[in-house]
Amino acid sequence: MSRTKLIKRLVRANVRKLKAYSSARDEYPGDSEGMIFMDANENPFNTGLNRYPDPFQRKVKKELSAIKHISAEQIFLGNGSDEVLDLLFRAFCEPGIDNCITLPPTYGMYAVLAGLNDIENREVILDATFQPDTERILKVQDERSKLLFFCSPNNPTGNTMNSPEIERMLNDFNGLVVIDEAYIDFSEKESWIKRINDHPNLVVVQTFSKAYGLAGIRLGVCYASSEIIKILNTIKPPYNVNELTQGKAFQAITEYKNIKDTIDRLNDEKSRLYKALLEVDLIKKIYHSDANFLLIEVDDATRRYKELISKGFVVRNRSNQPLCKNTLRITVGTTEENTALIETLKTL
16 A cells, blocks of 8 residues: 555544644744844844744754664654654544554553543553564454554563564554664664665654653654654644754764763673672562663562662562563663662662
8 A cells, every 4th residue: 555545544534634833934944044033923132042943853853864864754853752652643543433552561651642542542462472462463453443552672571572573563454553662772673764665554763862861852753654754743733842952962963973882881781780680589580671671570579669769779660560570670770870789689
């Protein structure tokens, strides 16, 4: 099916008819040098931030396009990945009618956003190895299934989803296949961005919050066909990514070598932490992780969580998730933080 036909079939009817709000900067996207702007009711006195930001973040997208080897027209930037995911629901899911499919244990915001948008969430629990059960997914989907979410590497388990299963869903699922790659920079596996042009229903979501170390600027990235990106641009708020965020992101991308060095350091620390935790008696199992965290099974997760809190360590108790009984999720810290955690665990 062509990209145009796919979008026409999947997008909400009201969104398909919607005309995007035209901001002042939409009407003048050119070089601002020497221009006198009297169109947007801004404060004329220069504070460095008195003008509205570029609504389409062109400078940032140009840099991302170069390092990701994908057209800028296939990139969408949002106020955190959560805005990107929310807009996908708003664009493609009819409230009270359509459904999405999630694969627990997984990132909890998929279910929250489904509920917020009045979309039925059909859960298909991962198998015992934390991989998708494609046969069950296909049985659960119907003609109203619009979004299927893969988190890969998965949160909270840390593993990467097997490519053949994702490939099958890209071919056989009725709607959009959304691959959340928040942790992909820590993995040796290739991003699915390279397959965008092969699959019109593929959407890849990444973030500046993890490897880039910029959780505070709230910037999420969506890579998809230009047709899908156009829809998201139609329904997004006019200035959804502020000037400060755009500036920090641009700087980080142009200094990407530093980011790669940070990733290497974190992966080295993860390996050291993994080996040290093997020597802690209360830990029963440590799961393989392609992310910047480790999921560990302990003797009593609730007890150990409270004990760590009392010692000044905040981790996540994931025991309420399917297949995750008595598990804690530990983010890889600095060398000093990891050493302190190891020493503390040995005393519990």
